[in-house]
Amino acid sequence: xxxxxxxxxxxxxxxxxxxxxxxxxxxxxxxxxxxxxxxxxxxxxxxxxxxxxxxxxxxxxxxxxxxxxxxxxxxxxxxxxxxxxxxxxxxxxxxxxxxxxxxxxxxxxxxxxxxxxxxxx
Amino acid sequence: xxxxxxxxxxxxxxxxxxxxxxxxxxxxxxxxxxxxxxxxxxxxxxxxxxxxxxxxxxxxxxxxxxxxxxxxxxxxxxxxxxxxxxxxxxxxxxxxxxxxxxxxxx
Numbered sequence: 001x002x003x004x005x006x007x008x009x010x011x012x013x014x015x016x017x018x019x020x021x022x023x024x025x026x027x028x029x030x031x032x033x034x035x036x037x038x039x040x041x042x043x044x045x046x047x048x049x050x051x052x053x054x055x056x057x058x059x060x061x062x063x064x065x066x067x068x069x070x071x072x073x074x075x076x077x078x079x080x081x082x083x084x085x086x087x088x089x090x091x092x093x094x095x096x097x098x099x100x101x102x103x104x105x106x107x108x109x110x111x112x113x114x115x116x117x118x119x120x121x
Numbered sequence: 122x123x124x125x126x127x128x129x130x131x132x133x134x135x136x137x138x139x140x141x142x143x144x145x146x147x148x149x150x151x152x153x154x155x156x157x158x159x160x161x162x163x164x165x166x167x168x169x170x171x172x173x174x175x176x177x178x179x180x181x182x183x184x185x186x187x188x189x190x191x192x193x194x195x196x197x198x199x200x201x202x203x204x205x206x207x208x209x210x211x212x213x214x215x216x217x218x219x220x221x222x223x224x225x226x227x
């Protein structure tokens with residue numbers, strides 16, 4: 001059974017950065033994309049980007065380009081998402097999610113539990 | 122990038138009734154790459170439907186998806202108490218996008 005376990009909640013100052021981790025177990029880590037989805041309080045879902053570990057390069061949503069970096073560590077089956085230049089509007093729950101289809105699809109069948117990031121001075 | 126518009130924003134129904142949720146895309150959805158997710162408060166989303174009409178593993182058959190091109194529908198044939206949640210459509214592929222959601226409430 002695939003499991004995605006995310007790191008814990010964070011409180012950050014405006015202008016700083018946050019790195020959230022997503023550790024995968026129970027499946028083929030290398031060949032399935034892991035993506036990040038943001039959900040602001042009371043709002044909908046927003047795709048930020050994703051990576052297929054075996055390929056190593058990430059794709060990003062245009063609105064986050066230049067501010068987010070997604071990396072994968074195959075040795076620990078962990079994917080990281082770093083978001084820089086944080087502002088109050090970045091306060092949200094961040095989810096990692098796995099592609100349903102090997103090689104990537106952008107459709108997600110396994111999700112992490114979510115990580116709350118609060119940006120406040 | 123395709124914009125997905127879901128309607129209605131909120132749907133008020135009772136257990137046992139039929140629910141029909143709509144998702145309209147600003148551009149034709151290629152290969153019917155349209156998925157539906159259910160999200161309950163405090164939980165991660167759950168994949169229900171992919172390919173516009175295929176149920177994901179473990180999804181009850183009261184959930185069905187239909188549509189093509191730019192117009193898609195999620196139907197819940199007979200609502201159970203646990204079906205009251207927020208539902209999102211998604212155009213998946215290279216740059217996935219989500220609709221704004223429909224809240225299904227009692």
